[in-house]
Amino acid sequence: MASGPSDDIESLISTMARLPGLGPRSARRIVLHLIRKRTGQMAQLATLMSGVAESARECLTCGNVTQSDICPICQDPARATGEICVVTDVADLWALERGRAFKGRYHVLGGSLSALDEIGPEDLRIPQLITRIADENASEVILALSATIEGQTTAHYIAEALEPTGVTVTGLAQGVPIGGELDYLDDGTITAALRARRKL
Amino acid sequence: MASGPSDDIESLISTMARLPGLGPRSARRIVLHLIRKRTGQMAQLATLMSGVAESARECLTCGNVTQSDICPICQDPARATGEICVVTDVADLWALERGRAFKGRYHVLGGSLSALDEIGPEDLRIPQLITRIADENASEVILALSATIEGQTTAHYIAEALEPTGVTVTGLAQGVPIGGELDYLDDGTITAALRARRKL
Numbered sequence: 001m002a003s004g005p006s007d008d009i010e011s012l013i014s015t016m017a018r019l020p021g022l023g024p025r026s027a028r029r030i031v032l033h034l035i036r037k038r039t040g041q042m043a044q045l046a047t048l049m050s051g052v053a054e055s056a057r058e059c060l061t062c063g064n065v066t067q068s069d070i071c072p073i074c075q076d077p078a079r080a081t082g083e084i085c086v087v088t089d090v091a092d093l094w095a096l097e098r099g100r101a102f103k104g105r106y107h108v109l110g111g112s113l114s115a116l117d118e119i120g121p122e123d124l125r126i127p128q129l130i131t132r133i134a135d136e137n138a139s140e141v142i143l144a145l146s147a148t149i150e151g152q153t154t155a156h157y158i159a160e161a162l163e164p165t166g167v168t169v170t171g172l173a174q175g176v177p178i179g180g181e182l183d184y185l186d187d188g189t190i191t192a193a194l195r196a197r198r199k200l
Numbered sequence: 201m202a203s204g205p206s207d208d209i210e211s212l213i214s215t216m217a218r219l220p221g222l223g224p225r226s227a228r229r230i231v232l233h234l235i236r237k238r239t240g241q242m243a244q245l246a247t248l249m250s251g252v253a254e255s256a257r258e259c260l261t262c263g264n265v266t267q268s269d270i271c272p273i274c275q276d277p278a279r280a281t282g283e284i285c286v287v288t289d290v291a292d293l294w295a296l297e298r299g300r301a302f303k304g305r306y307h308v309l310g311g312s313l314s315a316l317d318e319i320g321p322e323d324l325r326i327p328q329l330i331t332r333i334a335d336e337n338a339s340e341v342i343l344a345l346s347a348t349i350e351g352q353t354t355a356h357y358i359a360e361a362l363e364p365t366g367v368t369v370t371g372l373a374q375g376v377p378i379g380g381e382l383d384y385l386d387d388g389t390i391t392a393a394l395r396a397r398r399k400l
Contacts, residue, residue, distance in 0.1 A: 003272045004297045009256065009265065012248040015241070019230045026221045032290055033220050034249075035256045035265050036310075041215070042253035048212040049234075049246035056209065056235045065209065065235050072203045090232055097204045110236075 009035075061132070063108030063125055065090045079105050082139040084132065086158065088112055088146060096144060104142075107132065112150035113157055124154070126161060133165050140168045147174060209235075261332070263308030263325055265290045279305050282339040284332065286358065288312055288346060296344060304342075307332065312350035313357055324354070326361060333365050340368045347374060 005013065009031060016027035034042035058064070059071035066072070073079055083104030087093050093106050109124040121127070133141065141162060145151035159169045175193035176185065185193075205213065209231060216227035234242035258264070259271035266272070273279055283304030287293050293306050309324040321327070333341065341362060345351035359369045375393035376385065385393075 003276070004294045005265065006267055006272075008248065008251050008267075012245075012252050015245055015248055020233050021226045021229060022221075028291055028294070029221060030219045031252070032265070035252065035290075040253065042249050045212075045215055046246045046249035046253060048208065048215055049242050049249065051208050052212050052231070052235065053240065053242035053246060065205065065232070067206055067208075072206075076203070090235075091228055094204045094228070 059108075062106050063090075063110055064093055064106060073105055079103060080136070081105075082137065083142060084129070084136070084138050084140070085142045085144050086129065087144050088151065088154075092144065102142075105136075107141075109145075109154070112145070112148075113154045114150060121157065121161070126158060129158070130161065130165060133162065133167050138167055140170060143169065143171045145171075147172075258308075262306050263290075263310055264293055264306060273305055279303060280336070281305075282337065283342060284329070284336070284338050284340070285342045285344050286329065287344050288351065288354075292344065302342075305336075307341075309345075309354065312345070312348075313354045314350055321357065321361070326358060329358070330361065330365060333362065333367050338367055340370060343369065343371045345371075347372075 004010070005028075013024065013027045013031050016022055016030060017024045019027075022030075034045070055067045056065055057067070057069075059066045059074055060069050061074040062071060064071040064073060068075075081104040083102075084107050085096065085102055085104060086107045086109060087096065088109050088111065090108055093108060096102050096106075107125065107129050109126070111119050111124055113119055113121065113124065129141075132138065141158075143155045143158060145155045155171055162169050173196065174189070175196055176182065176189065182190065204210065205228075213224065213227045213231050216222055216230060217224045219227075222230075234245070255267045256265055257267070257269075259266045259274055260269050261274045262271060264271040264273060268275075281304040283302075284307050285296065285302055285304060286307045286309060287296065288309050288311065290308055293308060296302050296306075307325065307329050309326070311319050311324055313319055313321065313324065329341075332338065341358075343355045343358060345355045355371055362369050373396065374389070375396055376382065376389065382390065
């Protein structure tokens with residue numbers, strides 16, 4: 001009779017294998033690593049996880065991940081600049097916060113429009129965005145969406161939906177990334193950078 | 201003031217980022233995925249983890265991961281065939297069990313000899329292996345170690361250390377893997393397969 005990992009180890013492995021970016025092999029490797037560590041890293045991780053699982057929720061205003069009903073950014077009066085930055089995902093919000101360049105508030109869509117996956121405007125908190133613009137008397141909406149087909153389709157849809165509100169709608173600049181070598185850039189980026197060239 | 205993930209989410213991410221094969225980016229992605237899932241996958245994972253963290257230990261005989269002092273393989277009298285298969289790691293034991301070809305018992309070294317990492321024979325349960333051979337009256341020790349420099353150095357050392365016991369020491373065959381195309385194989389494998397050619 002073959003005897004692999006025991007039942008509870010097996011179900012831990014198969015649960016981890018379903019996480020994004022992991023598979024059976026990497027999940028096995030992680031679980032064995034955690035079992036081997038005599039420092040109790042696994043128990044620590046379990047505690048952290050159940051803590052986050054209990055406390056984490058969506059900010060009722062912007063959709064950010066938070067531990068209260070309203071996230072710290074939406075609570076901070078200094079960030080009521082009248083600028084709302086629309087992002088696809090909380091990961092994008094964190095990336096922008098790491099850059100420390102944006103001082104306003106966010107609105108997390110939670111995905112991109114997709115006819116294939118049946119994701120429509122109601123699934124993306126777009127009606128909430130329109131309500132917010134009036135409530136917060138916003139002057140500018142910055143669409144910080146990915147430069148992919150889905151991202152640009154979503155940006156286009158939102159720009160049109162916001163037209164009646166009269167708010168200024170802007171998008172991120174497209175061009176050569178900092179440190180980018182022209183030789184390695186795709187044609188689309190080079191063309192966009194050339195079109196949007198600016199005086200030095 | 202920049203406001204990224206909250207403290208407990210941040211420490212969950214940084215703990216996960218230290219797991220083998222993961223980094224800050226993939227850890228962020230996994231944590232956000234777990235937070236977004238409203239099905240309670242994170243709580244489930246936390247429960248599984250604390251269960252395994254509490255119950256998993258090393259088999260006192262062979263070093264396999266188990267929930268009792270002695271693992272099911274070492275307890276199974278049908279597997280007392282006198283053959284002991286020496287593996288580097290529990291992952292290798294599981295791989296061999298998936299193949300269902302080996303009917304004997306295992307001995308998990310827990311690593312390879314390495315002068316650089318200061319891993320010596322005592323760290324690798326080699327003294328325990330010598331004791332087991334006498335205790336279990338073993339007839340054959342199969343060294344199922346990796347075909348890397350470290351693995352082969354370890355195999356060499358063990359073969360020499362076991363010489364006084366008189367036990368037969370064998371190693372895995374080397375050659376073309378099943379489904380392997382010659383064109384894609386490295387020179388070392390082709391040379392080894394040619395040297396160990398057999399009559400059809």
